[in-house]
Amino acid sequence: MKLLIQPTDGLAPLVQAIDRAKSRLEIAIFRLDRNEIEKALADAVGRGVFVHALIAYTNRGGEQNLRKLEMRLLAAGVTVARTANDLIRYHGKYMIVDRRELHVLSFNFTRLDIDYSRGFGVVTRNRKLVQEAVKLFEADTQRQPYTAGLPGFVVSPANARKQLAQVIRGAKRELLIYDPEISDAGMLRELETRSKAGVEIKIIGRLAGRSAKFPVKKLGGLRLHTRAIIRDGRLAFIGSQSLRALELGARREIGVIFREPAIVASLSKTFLEDWNAADRPSPVIEIDQVPQATKVAKKVAKAVTKDLPAVTPVLEVVVRELAVETDGADLDRKAIENTVKDAVKEAVQEAVQNVVEQNGMVHSR
Numbered sequence: 325m326k327l328l329i330q331p332t333d334g335l336a337p338l339v340q341a342i343d344r345a346k347s348r349l350e351i352a353i354f355r356l357d358r359n360e361i362e363k364a365l366a367d368a369v370g371r372g373v374f375v376h377a378l379i380a381y382t383n384r385g386g387e388q389n390l391r392k393l394e395m396r397l398l399a400a401g402v403t404v405a406r407t408a409n410d411l412i413r414y415h416g417k418y419m420i421v422d423r424r425e426l427h428v429l430s431f432n433f434t435r436l437d438i439d440y441s442r443g444f445g446v447v448t449r450n451r452k453l454v455q456e457a458v459k460l461f462e463a464d465t466q467r468q469p470y471t472a473g474l475p476g477f478v479v480s481p482a483n484a485r486k487q488l489a490q491v492i493r494g495a496k497r498e499l500l501i502y503d504p505e506i507s508d509a510g511m512l513r514e515l516e517t518r519s520k521a522g523v524e525i526k527i528i529g530r531l532a533g534r535s536a537k538f539p540v541k542k543l544g545g546l547r548l549h550t551r552a553i554i555r556d557g558r559l560a561f562i563g564s565q566s567l568r569a570l571e572l573g574a575r576r577e578i579g580v581i582f583r584e585p586a587i588v589a590s591l592s593k594t595f596l597e598d599w600n601a602a603d604r605p606s607p608v609i610e611i612d613q614v615p616q617a618t619k620v621a622k623k624v625a626k627a628v629t630k631d632l633p634a635v636t637p638v639l640e641v642v643v644r645e646l647a648v649e650t651d652g653a654d655l656d657r658k659a660i661e662n663t664v665k666d667a668v669k670e671a672v673q674e675a676v677q678n679v680v681e682q683n684g685m686v687h688s689r
Contacts, residue, residue, distance in 0.1 A: 325584045328445035348374040350420040355432035366400035375402045380414045405465040416578030430550040441549040480577035495523045500554040500595045507532030511567040541602035
């Protein structure tokens with residue numbers, strides 16, 4: 325098993341993995357703006373490799389770019405499938421090389437994620453993990469139901485809530501967590517239970533609500549775009565799902581749980597370095613030459629209100645999730661409201677990010 329750490333490792337390991345493919349390569353794409361990856365996929369087709377790309381049907385504002393990507397890949401000879409729209413989002417990022425090597429990533433194939441953000445990836449040749457990833461890829465490309473078959477392969481909504489809750493419950497001494505936002509009521513209760521049992525919990529990211537029970541720091545010097553949990557220095561999870569209701573129960577998210585000592589130790593070391601450097605200023609993303617920002621914002625708000633009926637499917641998922649967590653007790657209106665607000669905020673943030681990236685207006689300093 326190998327660990328990828330971004331931005332330290334950069335794009336090279338991914339391109340090299342594609343270049344190593346001999347017979348087939350399967351890749352799931354949520355965002356891609358790196359020409360190097362596209363070229364490597366095209367080159368693989370040129371040397372006789374069967375390349376199969378599964379592309380998200382949407383990524384909040386980037387549909388046009390996704391469709392253009394599909395056309396470019398098809399022109400290069402790549403077999404392209406589009407994800408279904410039964411889930412709110414297909415957000416997983418992974419790649420299978422010759423059905424022998426699996427790459428599970430917390431980051432997208434983008435400049436912003438790879439060059440300016442903290443992200444992790446796991447490369448493994450574990451036969452069972454590879455086979456389970458193939459099973460998932462085939463189910464999603466064929467738009468068939470997927471049933472989780474391996475506890476260490478964490479897939480939302482199939483088994484993520486159960487497996488990640490077990491990761492937390494098993495902590496005896498320490499939990500180190502990277503998460504852009506922890507807001508799921510059930511997961512917060514699991515963390516509170518472990519804290520009361522004497523487990524030290526440190527979080528880099530954001531904790532929803534006003535809980536002061538766990539020390540939380542913002543990542544300094546980098547954008548945070550990873551989800552990871554390190555338990556007692558012996559077990560770790562890396563994936564694309566935050567501890568949020570939507571990402572656990574309404575989206576396709578993918579991660580892995582493992583006990584590889586060297587990888588867990590490297591993750592722990594990176595976390596503590598980031599924890600100690602948390603006071604550094606975060607990178608600034610500037611939007612240059614955007615006139616009349618207030619006017620633009622008002623137009624966006626009006627457009628959003630026209631699509632409000634689309635909130636209903638999301639709300640149904642949230643209510644179901646909360647009902648399960650509360651064992652049928654009266655639902656907390658505030659919890660539902662906060663979860664919906666989180667989803668809307670995330671949609672706006674991703675739309676802005678997408679437009680900024682498309683127009684070449686991202687600057688990090």
